[in-house]
Amino acid sequence: MRGGGGGGGAGAKGGAAKSAISPTREENYAEWYQQVVRAAELAEPSDVRGCMVIKPWGYAIWENIQRSLDRMFKLTGHKNAYFPLFIPLSYLEKEAEHVEGFAKECAVVTHHRLEAGKDGKLHPTGELEEPLIVRPTSETIIGATFAKWVQSWRDLPLLINQWANVVRWEMRTRLFLRTAEFLWQEGHTAHASAEEATAHTLRMLDVYETFARDFMAMPVIKGVKTPAERFPGAVETYCIESMMQDRKALQAGTSHFLGQNFAKASEIRFLDTQGQLQHAWTTSWGVSTRLVGGLIMSHGDDDGMIVPPKLAPTHVVILPVLHKPELKEQILNWCNALAAELRKKRYADREIEVEVDARDIGGGDKTWQWIKRGVPIRLEVGPRDMEQDSVFMARRDKGAKEKQAVKRAEFIERCAAILEEIQSNLLARATAFRDQHTRTIDDRAEFDAFFTPKRQADENAPPEIHGGFAMSRFCLDPKVEAEVKDRLGATVRCIPIDGADDPGPCVITGKPAQKRVIFAKSY
RNA sequence: CGGGGCGUAGCUCAGCUUGGCUAGAGCGCUUGGUUCGGGACCAAGAGGUCGCAGGUUCAAAUCCUGUCGCCCCGACCA
Numbered sequence: 001m002r003g004g005g006g007g008g009g010a011g012a013k014g015g016a017a018k019s020a021i022s023p024t025r026e027e028n029y030a031e032w033y034q035q036v037v038r039a040a041e042l043a044e045p046s047d048v049r050g051c052m053v054i055k056p057w058g059y060a061i062w063e064n065i066q067r068s069l070d071r072m073f074k075l076t077g078h079k080n081a082y083f084p085l086f087i088p089l090s091y092l093e094k095e096a097e098h099v100e101g102f103a104k105e106c107a108v109v110t111h112h113r114l115e116a117g118k119d120g121k122l123h124p125t126g127e128l129e130e131p132l133i134v135r136p137t138s139e140t141i142i143g144a145t146f147a148k149w150v151q152s153w154r155d156l157p158l159l160i161n162q163w164a165n166v167v168r169w170e171m172r173t174r175l176f177l178r179t180a181e182f183l184w185q186e187g188h189t190a191h192a193s194a195e196e197a198t199a200h201t202l203r204m205l206d207v208y209e210t211f212a213r214d215f216m217a218m219p220v221i222k223g224v225k226t227p228a229e230r231f232p233g234a235v236e237t238y239c240i241e242s243m244m245q246d247r248k249a250l251q252a253g254t255s256h257f258l259g260q261n262f263a264k265a266s267e268i269r270f271l272d273t274q275g276q277l278q279h280a281w282t283t284s285w286g287v288s289t290r291l292v293g294g295l296i297m298s299h300g301d302d303d304g305m306i307v308p309p310k311l312a313p314t315h316v317v318i319l320p321v322l323h324k325p326e327l328k329e330q331i332l333n334w335c336n337a338l339a340a341e342l343r344k345k346r347y348a349d350r351e352i353e354v355e356v357d358a359r360d361i362g363g364g365d366k367t368w369q370w371i372k373r374g375v376p377i378r379l380e381v382g383p384r385d386m387e388q389d390s391v392f393m394a395r396r397d398k399g400a401k402e403k404q405a406v407k408r409a410e411f412i413e414r415c416a417a418i419l420e421e422i423q424s425n426l427l428a429r430a431t432a433f434r435d436q437h438t439r440t441i442d443d444r445a446e447f448d449a450f451f452t453p454k455r456q457a458d459e460n461a462p463p464e465i466h467g468g469f470a471m472s473r474f475c476l477d478p479k480v481e482a483e484v485k486d487r488l489g490a491t492v493r494c495i496p497i498d499g500a501d502d503p504g505p506c507v508i509t510g511k512p513a514q515k516r517v518i519f520a521k522s523y
Numbered sequence: 524c525g526g527g528g529c530g531u532a533g534c535u536c537a538g539c540u541u542g543g544c545u546a547g548a549g550c551g552c553u554u555g556g557u558u559c560g561g562g563a564c565c566a567a568g569a570g571g572u573c574g575c576a577g578g579u580u581c582a583a584a585u586c587c588u589g590u591c592g593c594c595c596c597g598a599c600c601a
Contacts, residue, residue, distance in 0.1 A: 251601065290601055323559045364562035382560055
């Protein structure tokens, strides 16, 4: 019957198509998202407010993200290091804008000991002389460290990355998309010149773009943030923006050119080739577990998650059909042998990951668990298949009932190619979706209509999926930007880097504008 | 932090308006059996301090107050 929680529609037998996830995306997107996170066993809310437990399947996806990105960071010259979770309060105060941006959402440690009180409960004692904050990001502590590491131009560039958890005390949280604690990677670099630092900022943005496209199968648009959306303390913030299936934008990664702001705050100085003492130029860039949310909303369907093969913890799951006790052992052996064969093959620099799921639970139920988790390929192997030396294959990028008999040898041979086909299918699908909901808009009324739901706003009804990316000329006046946000809920996601100049009147004010920007509602 | 909704079994919920037997259902779980190319069926069983703390009452899941948490909408943010 129904999958755990939320359940399918009616428990109809052989009736109309029912989806594994309820509600569907169309019915209630936000609720659908939550149900997928649960049904795919990616994560669950914890007892700690705003914090999640990332479950094995979700964490394995994150590990794959980490591994792939880490390799790219190493190839671009970075070394990993680790800096403290706690940052002295005074460090945060060093950069004015930075403080303003983060002060409101910091967890603060003020005591270092617990003592049992008369009530038998533990009470904090041992007040710290200087409170520590739990890092919301590490610019300040890493800056202080860089100041010690950098003396000469020969020490530059300094290219460091850290894999860590950070805490931002968010008011409203959603699993993966915004949690109080999240996992991420933060790169921090110091350079001898502004040009070099800017080039590096853009280089890492390219790394993110490549990763999103080639691994996550998620098309992104590279761009520059407007001052309103800029990282606190940055001179320039670049980003990759992607469209989710509710047509809202997800900022999937950011790369900041920090100028000399943090170098001055932390006194990162070096003697240049002329013997002059100079402040270094720094950058920082990061992506987080939010990417998992991006995967869900880029590819997921009404049957659950769809994991791009390159990030899938398991590429192929083999589901033995073990109805006849006398054949059980034989089938299992056959399946295990097949798994062993497959594991000798490689896909995308990784051995093909195969799992034989011989758990003694209902066949249909088991199949649907894997569908909901989004494993790319399912193979059913029963007596008939064994007899014909073939497997019954289903692909997650196709319908659940669309299965196909494939000869064993052929499947082994073609497995990697099929995975690649699924991978590129997902990218093509997501790209088509984005393009379909991206509109060039030059007319103010059309712009307003684009971001206004058709249905009458019903207080308690789920929001209607509408809008998308509006490519419009914009005068870049911050007041106008704020006004649009206020009135329509849409913001400038970025000023695309790759977009050529296209002068004309601003879609809102009619004032001259140089380029088109992306307006969208966002996460 | 403002507005709305909700906390009863692992999950989804009924019961609450009009306080009163041992607090229910479906799914899931355990055991046994029947099935078997598919989210099966039958039977037996385990599982709940009704979010928490006070209060009213002979009596509270039910009424009152407070509090915590979750969800949705907004403001803010990766």
